Amino acid sequence: MEIAQLDALLAVVDEGSFDGAARVLHVTPSAVSQRIKALETSAGAVLVRRSRPVAATEVGSDYVRLARQVLAVVRESGLPGRTSGPGAAGDAGAGGDAGAGAPLARVPIAINGDSLNTWAMAALAEVADRAVFDVHREDQDHSAELLRSGEVMAAITTQAVPVQGCTAVRLGVMRYRPFATPAFARRWFPDGVTPEAIAVAPMVMFDRKDDLQDRYARAKAGRDVEPPRHYVPSTADYARAVVHGLGWGLLPHEHSDGPEAAGALVELEAGAHVDVELHWQQWSLRTPVLGAVARAVRRAAAAALLP
Template identity: 40%
Template sequence: MNLEQVRALAAIVDTGSFELAARALHLTPSAVSQRVRALESSVGQVVVRRVHPCTATEAGAVLVRLARQVELLEEDSRDLLGIAREAPVVLRIAVNADSLDTWLVDLLDAAASWDDSRLRFSIVHEDRTLTLLRQGECAAAVSTVSQPVPGCRSHPLGVMRYLPVAAPGLAARFSGTDGELDWDAMPVLRYDDHDHVQEQFLAARGRATSSPASQVPSSPGLKSALLAGMGWLLVPEATVAEELTDGRIVTLSDEFVDVVLHWHVWKVPSHRLERLNDAVLQAARTGLRPLPKRPRGARSGQRVRSSGRERDGEPRLVD
């Protein structure tokens, strides 16, 4: 196994095919195939699934992560040696859409001045972002899981609060004379096939929706559907403050759902990653609710997961 073979594998995973990887590496497809075959021979395992698009096997994911970590370390070494870089380094981050639309906006403001780096986000449900981290497809991830991925460190960021809301007209249609909502019959919205938070909210109350959810895989589109009265939804409180104030939507209950978010990142000594960490932590301090200082029982309607150490009331990175 050598680095050129590992880089060839990473290029195949990035582009999805041997032909496109060859183009990116300025090689022939035959040369790329030879490197991958040699890599598989040296590790004694298949490292790439030859489908469309090509994907890394479990063994290949380990090598893809190695390739990207080596690339990051090489570029950091170039900076320290004063060697001009050919292109900015791409830092891949897996994140849920709600975070990117709310508190992580401050990260985008900070990254706008990073001439040596580019951020590439993958939008994934917060319960599934660590899958991409394990597969070597990203260097960092926002997740609801506190346990670190091997080779990474984790840090509790804060709490994102979700409120059950709907358009006033929809809420009125499904309210009885006693003011009780017909949760079972009221239509519901969701982001995608992995968005089960509304169903979990109902299940905690011994209820279940009786009709399929309307699915809108776009944050602006989902909000438009909410305002139009297509269904009710659990939304981050920061995204609907104005609409709640002017009455375009209403809360359906005094209950809420608190989701604790964690930051996971490679254990690689890189000034680019440290700068990214600092920007993410600052964005979390500004945009998320603080973590509870001690464990407490979650009341009905809450989903609270917390782990880590704190100092002076603020969470810090832990290995």
């Protein structure tokens, strides 16, 4: 395998097309195709599906992960690679900060929406002079899958057991409490959060992977319930949906403190909460930039999350 072939594989998968890969590699689409074909010949298997967007095959996912690891080491050693655009990679050296105009290491990372919207962005900002981030917003219960497929180098996840080839560190607990507007609470929960009320009161969901509200509802009803659901797949808009009275929802304190203080939201059940334990998983491969990102994430988590 040649570095150029591995670079082409990552570019095609990350950009979703041969034309996009050609743009970030500053070569022709034909050259990208030739490199992919040569790599597939060497591997003895088809590595990418020529679909829209282009995606790695099952075998190709293993090569994608290998390519990210090899290229991370190569580029942090100062050898040439992509230096600009969405596929930018490279580093100023094995351990020093990147200087003005120096290429930055590319770090694909999976972060759940609530962490991204509250505390995690500050962590990334700490090391923005050393890396460019390709952030995959993914539910914390599913982000480990992106590690397995090789799409990301690190992830904030609920999975404590390390994915094969990764290390895991506990970050802390993100706490969610049930809220609704005063008018919504009076209409749908006049006698409090009873099993009957929770089974019919409309709820706000982030997306179809989100099960926080279901966990709380199941605990209150003693069974699975299917109340009406609003899907609002944006963290900021999710909180606004609850504030506007579309339904009840579980919110972290960063999104509930202001509206609660202003009287726009009320807690449905005093002291009730759902805790989500978060972990940082990253490749066991050690590079200076990935290590710096991990330290920044741990510091930010220690300041923002419950122990």
